[in-house]
Structures are given as C-alpha cells and as structure tokens.
Amino acid sequence: MIVTTEKLTKRYGDRAVVDEVSLSVRRGEVYGFLGPNGAGKTTTIRMLLGLVKPTSGTARVLGETPGTPKALLKVGSLIEGPGFYPYLSGRDNLRVHAARRGVHKTHVEAALEQVDLVGAANEKFRRYSLGMKQRLGVAAALLGEPELLILDEPTNGLDPAGMADMRDLVRALAAQGQTVLLSSHVLGEVEEICDRVGVISQGRLVAESTVEQLRGDTVLLIRADPIEKAHVLIEGSSLHGDVLHVRETDAGALVRALVHADVDVQEVRPLRRTLEEVFFEMTGAA
Amino acid sequence: MGSVKAELLRLWKWPATWVLIGVWLVMTLTFGYLFNYLALNGGTNTRDLSQQQLISSMQPENVGAAVVRGLPMFGGAIILVLAALAVGSGYGWGTWKTTLTAGPRRVSAMAGTLGALAIIVVILVALTLFVNLGAAITVASVEGWDWSWPGVGVFEALGASLLIAAMWTGFGVFLGVVTKGPALAVGLGLMWAIVTENLLRGVGSLLGPVEDLTKVLPGGSAGNLAGAVGGSGAPGVLTDLSGTTAALFLVGHVVVFVGVATLLKVRRDLV
Numbered sequence: 001m002i003v004t005t006e007k008l009t010k011r012y013g014d015r016a017v018v019d020e021v022s023l024s025v026r027r028g029e030v031y032g033f034l035g036p037n038g039a040g041k042t043t044t045i046r047m048l049l050g051l052v053k054p055t056s057g058t059a060r061v062l063g064e065t066p067g068t069p070k071a072l073l074k075v076g077s078l079i080e081g082p083g084f085y086p087y088l089s090g091r092d093n094l095r096v097h098a099a100r101r102g103v104h105k106t107h108v109e110a111a112l113e114q115v116d117l118v119g120a121a122n123e124k125f126r127r128y129s130l131g132m133k134q135r136l137g138v139a140a141a142l143l144g145e146p147e148l149l150i151l152d153e154p155t156n157g158l159d160p161a162g163m164a165d166m167r168d169l170v171r172a173l174a175a176q177g178q179t180v181l182l183s184s185h186v187l188g189e190v191e192e193i194c195d196r197v198g199v200i201s202q203g204r205l206v207a208e209s210t211v212e213q214l215r216g217d218t219v220l221l222i223r224a225d226p227i228e229k230a231h232v233l234i235e236g237s238s239l240h241g242d243v244l245h246v247r248e249t250d251a252g253a254l255v256r257a258l259v260h261a262d263v264d265v266q267e268v269r270p271l272r273r274t275l276e277e278v279f280f281e282m283t284g285a286a
Numbered sequence: 287m288g289s290v291k292a293e294l295l296r297l298w299k300w301p302a303t304w305v306l307i308g309v310w311l312v313m314t315l316t317f318g319y320l321f322n323y324l325a326l327n328g329g330t331n332t333r334d335l336s337q338q339q340l341i342s343s344m345q346p347e348n349v350g351a352a353v354v355r356g357l358p359m360f361g362g363a364i365i366l367v368l369a370a371l372a373v374g375s376g377y378g379w380g381t382w383k384t385t386l387t388a389g390p391r392r393v394s395a396m397a398g399t400l401g402a403l404a405i406i407v408v409i410l411v412a413l414t415l416f417v418n419l420g421a422a423i424t425v426a427s428v429e430g431w432d433w434s435w436p437g438v439g440v441f442e443a444l445g446a447s448l449l450i451a452a453m454w455t456g457f458g459v460f461l462g463v464v465t466k467g468p469a470l471a472v473g474l475g476l477m478w479a480i481v482t483e484n485l486l487r488g489v490g491s492l493l494g495p496v497e498d499l500t501k502v503l504p505g506g507s508a509g510n511l512a513g514a515v516g517g518s519g520a521p522g523v524l525t526d527l528s529g530t531t532a533a534l535f536l537v538g539h540v541v542v543f544v545g546v547a548t549l550l551k552v553r554r555d556l557v
C-alpha cells in the first residue's frame with residue numbers, strides 16, 4: 001500500500017471537514033479522489049503531506065508518518081495550485097525546489113522536458129499562463145523521482161486544451177507505472193485515467209471502488225403520484241424532475257411500501273446511469 | 287544546507303532585496319555624507335552640529351560610528367521590511383506550502399530562511415561599511431584633510447551593527463510568520479520601528495516605568511547599543527544603557543523573535 005488512512009478526521013471548530021476517512025492507494029495505480037467543491041479533498045491531501053495535523057485518526061504514506069522527511073522525499077505534490085516565486089523563471093523556481101529536495105540541478109532539465117516547458121523555462125513564472133503554471137507545478141512534483149505523485153485538481157481553471165494537456169501528461173506518467181493520487185470535482189475528467197476512485201462528500205468517503213464497480217450499482221427509476229410523498233417515504237431517494245432515483249435491491253418491498261402508503265406507482269424500472277449521475281447522486285450535488 | 291542554498295538563491299534573485307539594500311545605501315550616503323558635506327561647504331549656520339563635529343563625523347576613521355548610527359531606526363526599518371516581506375509573501379505565493387512539502391523538516395526549512403537572511407544582512411552591513419568608507423575617503427581627499435584608516439574600534443561598531451541588524455531581521459521574520467502575510471507584517475513593523483517606540487519615549491518623560499521600559503524595547507536597546515559604541519547624531523540613537531546591557535537585551539529579543547517564529551512555523555497547520 002502506498003497510502004492508507006484510518007478514520008482520518010479533521011475538525012475546524014464543531015465541523016468535521018474530513019470525517020473518519022479510511023482510504024487506500026495501491027502501488028502503480030491512478031487513484032481518483034473525487035468530490036464536489038468543499039468536500040474535504042484538499043484537507044485530506046494536506047494531512048497526507050503533514051501540512052495539516054489530523055484531529056484524530058491516522059495516515060501512513062509509503063509506510064511513513066506524513067510530513068516527515070522520509071515520507072516527503074518519496075512524494076511529489078501539487079496542492080491547490082502551484083506555489084512559486086513570481087519573479088523567478090520557471091527554471092530557477094525548479095532549481096530552488098531541487099536544492100530543497102536535495103536533488104541535483106541536472107534533473108531540472110529532464111523535469112522541464114517532461115511537462116513540455118523547455119521553451120518557456122527562462123520566462124518569469126509571473127508571465128506564465130495558468131496551464132503553464134500548473135505544468136511547472138507537476139514538474140516540481142516530479143523532481144527526485146517520487147514513488148507517489150499527488151495532484152490536487154491539476155486541471156482547475158484550465159481551458160479545454162490545457163485540461164487535455166494535463167490529462168495526457170497524467171496518462172503518460174501512469175503508463176510509466178507512476179502511482180498517482182489525483183483529485184477532481186469533475187468525474188468525467190478522470191474516469192478514463194483512473195484505476196480506482198474514492199468518492200468523498202461532506203467529509204465522508206462514500207465509496208471506494210473501481211470505476212466499473214461504481215457504475216455497476218443498480219438504480220431504480222420510480223414514477224409515482226404524488227412523487228413528493230414517495231420521495232419522503234423512500235429513504236435515500238433523489239428527485240430528478242418528476243421521477244425518483246434510488247439505489248435499491250428489493251424492488252418488490254419498495255413498491256409494497258409505496259402502495260401501502262396510498263401512493264400510485266406508475267413505473268419502476270432499473271436505470272443504467274452514467275458515472276456523472278452516480279457521482280451526483282452519491283455526493284448530493286444536483 | 288540545501289535549504290540555505292535554496293533560500294539564498296531565491297533571495298539573491300529577488301529584485302526587492304537589492305532595491306531595499308540600494309535604498310538604504312543611498313539614504314546612508316545622503317544623510318551621513320551628502321548633507322553634512324553641503325552643510326560644511328554652504329557656510330550657513332549648521333544648527334546643533336558645530337563645524338568640528340561635522341568634520342569628525344565624516345572622517346574615515348569614524349566610519350564605524352557612521353555605520354552603526356543609522357541602524358537603530360531607519361536602517362533597522364529597512365531590514366525589518368526585507369525580512370517581513372521575505373517571510374510573509376511566501377504565504378500568499380504558496381511557496382511555504384511548496385517549501386514545507388519538499389522534504390526537509392520544518393525546523394530545517396525555517397533555519398534555511400534564517401540562514402539566508404543572515405547572509406543577506408551581513409552583506410548589507412558590509413556594503414554599508416564599504417560605501418560609507420568610500421564616501422568618507424572621497425570627502426577627506428576632496429577637502430584635503432589629513433585622514434587615517436579606522437582603528438580596531440571599527441570592529442566593535444560592526445559587531446554592534448550586526449547585532450542590531452539581527453534583531454530587526456528577527457523582528458521582521460516574527461511579524462511575517464505571525465501575520466502570515468507581507469502587508470500587515472510590514473505595516474506593523476514600520477509603525478513599531480518608526481512611530482510606536484518614539485511615542486512611548488514621549489510618554490516616558492511623564493511616566494517613570496514607561497521610560498524604563500522604552501530603554502529595553504527592541505528599538506530602544508538597539509539605540510542604546512549604537513550610542514554605546516560611538517554612534518551619535520542620528521534619530522533613535524540613545525545613551526541610557528551600558529553597551530553590555532543593551533547588547534544582552536538585543537540578544538534576548540533575537541532569541542524570543544526567532545524562537546517564537548520557529549515554534550509557530552513548526553507547530554501550526556499550513557492551510
């Protein structure tokens with residue numbers, strides 16, 4: 001296991017921003033860490049890097065305590081946007097980072113090449129486009145050949161071309177066997193790249209599985225009258241226009257309960273959903 | 287080691303470093319030599335400084351005093367701004383995040399910042415010495431004075447200058463870490479260095495305990511050390527304490543500022 005967390009929790013005041021999250025990232029996989037904005041992805045990642053101390057629970061990164069030199073030197077990260085000196089060139093920023101990491105400066109050129117920034121290496125970071133800034137962040141994360149690459153929403157704010165570049169970059173790294181923890185609030189953006197995904201919503205890990213398993217859940221579509229009453233009756237159902245979706249196995253029991261409560265059931269059928277729908281349903285984001 | 291190298295690299299290539307050092311050198315030349323020289327040659331009434339004092343203050347052998355007297359207030363303010371910016375802006379730029387996830391433990395990362403700032407500040411004091419010495423020799427030659435090189439006393443003045451500079455650096459670092467940003471750190475620091483302590487000294491003439499306190503506050507102890515090693519005739523220079531006492535208080539300030547800043551840096555969540 002590259003990363004394991006055990007009931008990892010962070011509270012700010014009364015609010016559990018990350019709530020007993022137990023996840024695991026395996027060697028060689030691309031792990032998609034998914035959740036809507038504010039779900040707790042960045043806070044979880046900050047705890048994996050020792051930037052934020054957990055309120056309770058534990059995390060191990062490559063068998064080490066997060067934030068220790070042993071753990072940090074084996075992890076490259078880009079968290080919530082790149083943090084570089086605006087007045088330095090891309091190359092100088094990487095040299096500074098290489099010095100901190102104890103990596104020889106010759107590795108800087110290879111990293112620049114990997115993210116396709118050789119041509120702009122002498123330009124000031126301040127002048128970079130957002131996409132270039134993010135790529136420089138990935139280059140910095142790659143310095144020192146880390147065993148784990150943590151990328152927190154690396155496509156955030158990018159235009160479609162920038163997003164495609166970033167996706168290609170991650171795909172290329174994955175093809176070389178790089179273990180990647182990739183967070184995103186857009187499922188469609190990572191579903192083709194990821195081997196497994198963890199879905200976080202309001203601080204809780206609501207699912208962790210392969211993409212296929214996630215999609216494979218059967219969902220029932222229910223048309224009934226009055227639909228609001230059915231919505232209230234069926235725990236965990238979500239209202240989509242004039243129909244209900246519910247992750248349920250026993251359709252018979254469900255219909256009986258509705259009829260018993262004087263609700264007219266007009267249609268019940270299994271629904272094959274897109275991943276996006278699964279995601280929305282799980283995270284409660286409509 | 288890598289941390290010091292990294293910090294030095296980015297401070298060295300930071301325009302603000304050289305702008306602030308440049309501003310300081312121009313200020314010290316302007317107030318230490320240019321105005322004095324003009325006053326001497328203008329033949330006008332030179333207010334509280336007699337001709338003889340003016341000449342003495344510009345002599346190459348008194349360059350140590352010329353260096354140290356600027357540091358308790360204006361030089362100190364510039365050093366404080368440099369340190370506060372160097373530390374505080376890392377929060378907004380996100381470079382602290384990059385630094386603290388790079389590998390070294392937090393205490394090493396902080397030591398890297400402090401070490402690199404120390405090197406920059408030593409360079410600043412050394413440049414101040416060379417520039418002042420150059421100006422003094424130029425004035426002495428132009429005026430045809432009999433001049434001599436500074437004696438060993440210059441080392442005492444330089445030591446005092448470095449200690450005063452270290453205190454202001456520590457103060458700036460402390461403010462940068464506490465306020466987690468450059469703007470408030472610089473604002474509070476400048477206000478403290480230039481306004482607050484002077485106001486307190488004003489109040490102190492009415493209230494005994496406040497007066498005693500002002501002598502040992504950061505600016506007060508810096509001013510007293512400068513005064514004790516021969517600095518005079520500049521704002522902020524005082525002669526209320528012995529050099530040893532003032533130096534001990536300065537060391538205490540450095541320890542507290544750097545200690546608290548490091549402790550906060552090591553302990554606090556970075557979000």
Ligand SMILES: Nc1ncnc2c1ncn2[C@@H]1O[C@H](COP(=O)(O)OP(=O)(O)O)[C@@H](O)[C@H]1O
Nearest residue numbers: 012017035036037038039040041042043044557
């Ligand atoms: N330092 C903090 N103090 C209080 N609340 C915070 C802090 N950091 C994050 N939060 C809150 O925690 C929640 C999760 O934030 P975050 O982990 O950044 O989510 P995500 O990365 O999934 O968008 C948000 O509601 C955010 O407002």
Ligand SMILES: [Mg+2]
Nearest residue numbers: 041042080153
């Ligand atoms: Mg986030």
